Amino acid sequence: MKVLVTGGMGYIGSHTCVQLAEAAITPVIVDNLSNAKAEVLARIEALTGIQPDFHLGDIRDETFLDSVFAVHDIQAVIHFAGLKAVGESVVKPLEYYDNNVNGTLVLVRSMRKAGVKSLVFSSSATVYGDPDSVPITEYSPTGATTNPYGRSKYMVEQCLSDLYAAENDWSITLLRYFNPVGAHASGTMGEDPQGIPNNLMPFIAQVAVGRRDHLSIFGNDYPTPDGTGVRDYIHVMDLADGHLAALRVVGQQPGLHIYNLGTGKGSSVLEMVEAFRLASQQPIPYEICPRRPGDIAECWADTGKAERELGWKATRTVAQMAADTWHWQSQNPQGY
Template identity: 60%
Template sequence: MKILVTGGTGYIGSHTTLALLEAGYEVVVLDNLCNSSEAALHAVEAICAKSALLIRGDVCDRALLDRIFQEHAIDAVLHFAGLKAVGESVRKPLEYYQANVCGSITLCQAMAAAGVFRLVFSSSATVYGAPEHMPIREDFPTGTPTNPYGQSKLIIENVLHDLCAAQPRWSVALLRYFNPVGAHASGLMGEDPRGIPNNLVPYISQVAVGSLNELSIFGDDYPTVDGTGVRDYIHVVDLADGHLKALQTISGGSGINVWNLGTGDGYSVRQVVHAFEQASGRPVPYRVEPRRAGDIAECWADPSKAEQELGWTATRNLQEMMADTWRWQSSHPKGYLE
């Protein structure tokens, strides 16, 4: 089978591209490289001695998509392409709706024209908003995301629900991630954010490696184990494996399916900092700042539906996540520029 991976040079996309190649798939990657590096695919090839074909371009470019589907016998699409910084989405909402929503619609139009109806979509647990209970199950109602990034994911989910209802030929997986962290165990691939990291673990790792002075912890008065926010952190390699399982599952069916990809365990910010200090052997200085608007106290998944229907579970623990992150960051202090 030949798979089109949009956004395949990004953090999750590149790890999933590796997993696909290792599983024997052919892979075509479409990426405009606006927030990622072609070097990620060089790392993929170094690890598995197989390569993906990289096509530089934008998922909003319908003519390019049509040409890709004409020139390659694509069997299914894994769709990661999009913008993902929450804070930036508040400042630049039109750019986020254009890239994420319009890009997804354009992709689906090109897929339908080419007769390709299998799609795995990279969604997010942000679509649940602020649930009243934990852990979060897939049958929980979607909420009201507090930023354009989260809103864009929810809009795309709704579009795909409507599409599958109107056209039963479609077979779609909505994968709602929790908090992807970690890196490939080789140390050759990892998360390489542009500028100041938006997420906790890459921020911690850049403090440990000396690129940033200290970590800011936003709020220590939540009703949690130590007052700091609790989240469900999932190793990016486990997450990539979840995409393979979803792809295999939808290949023989139709309609739309929703699966949480998380571990089912929640860890506080301070617990993550401590685990990283143990893995790296370095202190991570931090200061406590006021809570950020829109942050919730705790959030973790009930992953049992994915286990039952996909045969998938996350297997890597917090210590492995931090050790793999440090192996990547310590050997690539400036990311793929090293």
């Protein structure tokens, strides 16, 4: 089975490609390398013994996508490609709508021309906005998102839902991630953001390894146990396994399938800092800064639906997330 993986050289996409290859599913990667490195391809091959076919290009280029479908017998698409930083989206909203919404529409048009109607979409828990209560289920209200990144994911979900309503021979799976962290246990693959990290764990890791002086914690006056934001952090390998489960269980079943992918537990920023300090045995200096626009106090998942229907459950702990991140960062202090 061949699966097109858009954004397959990125953080989550590359780890998913490893899991696909190890499950005897052939990944075909499309990526424009705007937030990824070409070196990732060699790392995937080193881990799996297989070098996936890689096509350098942008999902907004329909002619390019058509050419990829023309040369590969693709049975399904896992769609990761897109911009993903909440704070950056507030500053660059048009870029987020163009990449995330327009890019998905171009991809789906190309899929339809190629007769490929199985799509697993990388969505986000940000579609729930600032939740009235936690844990969040798949039936919790969506749409009241607090930032352009979340709105772009919500818009894509609406576009894909409308597509399924009009053409119900599609299998469309929306995977709502919570907060991916961690790295491959080998230490050879991990999160390597270009420029200043927008997410918590890679920033902590870069402080620990000496690339940055200190961590900025945005807000310590939230209504949470220690005043810092609480999130559901999920190990990237658990997340990759969730994609594989979705592809196998519902990827060929017509329908609109929606699942939360998280651990069902919340951890605060300060708890994550302490977990990383223990894993790395390095000091993690930090300073408290004002809240960022668009951030919410807390969110974590109810993962029961994925457990029941996909037979999937996150198993890796926060301590393991921190240890694997440190293993990656300490072996690759400058990234890829």
